[in-house]
Amino acid sequence: MELTDIIVKIILIVIVFAISLVIAMYSTYAERKVAAFFQDRVGPNRAGPLGILQPMADGAKMFLKEEIIPTRASGLLFIVGPSLAILTACIGSAVIPWGQKLTIGSTIIDLQVTDINVGILYIFGVVSLGVYGIMIGGWASNNKYSLLGAIRAASQNISYEISMGLSIIALLLVTGSLSLREIAEQQHGFWHDGWFTWNFFKQPLGFMIFIVCAFAETNRTPFDLPECETELVGGYHTEYSSMKLGFYLFAEYINMFVSSAVMATLYFGGYNFPFMDSLGLSANWITIIGVVVLFAKIFAFIFFFMWIRWTIPRFRYDQLMNLGWKTLIPLAIANIVITGIVVTLLN
């Protein structure tokens, strides 16, 4: 690898990192604003015009709050928990292709931090690591509520990872590749050979299962049982304060951003948009528009996350397990079988 490549990659990493943090920051603002709109309210509107500076105020508050580590807590693990949560949240975005190649002079910039050929497996691994942050934090707090939250998070994630994996297997039967870049390229344009190119139209059931599991994996309503403030005080982060709590909350929003990006890439064409070949623009412009389109899709998904949050009440724990084991897994298996038959017949 040449020096320029390394510099370009480092710049790309910093940009992706900064973007995920800024989006996570403004997701907190958007969440409050969207919640307010859904409830016929105004939402935060005091800090700056329309409350635009609210996340800064929240962040400053988080930093200035007193740092409390309970005496009976397990000191090191108590700090490892939130750090692990935010670390795993941040590294997930490494394999997501943000756009096509950008050509500046003679250098070709690949708008993806790294194109490993097992991108999906990588994402999967990172997602399943994410639960350790919650588990360690919950256990280290030495608090019954935290422990209950951590146990819930662990069993919920294990249950839903299965159906998530099964729904992805069906997708892989269609794409024949594990690389996210290749999957995105296969969905080029919008319409090809008499059918939509986007995987959503080839795998509607798979997408449905995937999105339900994504909700469960990111601990969002209606599957937010690990935090569940009405039953468990704050769940796994009951004992956390100051920026360590901020890390947990931030990790949730970054997870939301990454899973939105994954869903957009896997099922909704990633950076592809209809009529991208017939616009007659140069490749660079198509790339830039593609990045904008991808972010529009991501924001749409984040909005959908919030929309669901203010629509559906929380599941009871047995309902959650029933849905995961008795409904989603059989559905996902059926989906694999049907997809397999259809793929075989079409070839």
Next chain:
Amino acid sequence: MESLSNKKKVLEVKPLNFWERAYLPAIFKGLAITMKHFFKKPVTIKYPEQKREFSENFRGMHSLKRDEHGRERCTACGLCALSCPAEAITMTAAERQKGEENLYREEKYAAVYEINMLRCIFCGLCEEACPKEAIYLDGDIVPADYLRKDFIYGKDKLVEAPLNQ
């Protein structure tokens, strides 16, 4: 037994049909409902900038009135303090001196008149008890403050502004 009102309703517990068990149609219905609210105008009144219009008989902060010559009407009879169920009103009476006829209407006046706004329940009984029409609860909402002692309002805050001289 036959019920008296005859409003008996037989509840039937049917097993859920397929679409009800599938969650999704209900979820989409719910999404449509919340989306309707998303575009509704918020009902919020942004308080310090906008104010809700008070009703005509709203009882807010007290004011001690002056008569048409700008003299204080209060004669420190103590009926308001006596009628106050929350015991929020205290006063000290004083005799009007020569040369103060343009300040006080009667021969006796309240040298100190204090209302503890933390005790006051804004019932309006002082207003009804006053024989001189000197006290009315026609002001605004009592503003927030930091210290308890600052909620004891003296004559400086209660007495109506003097007529333009």
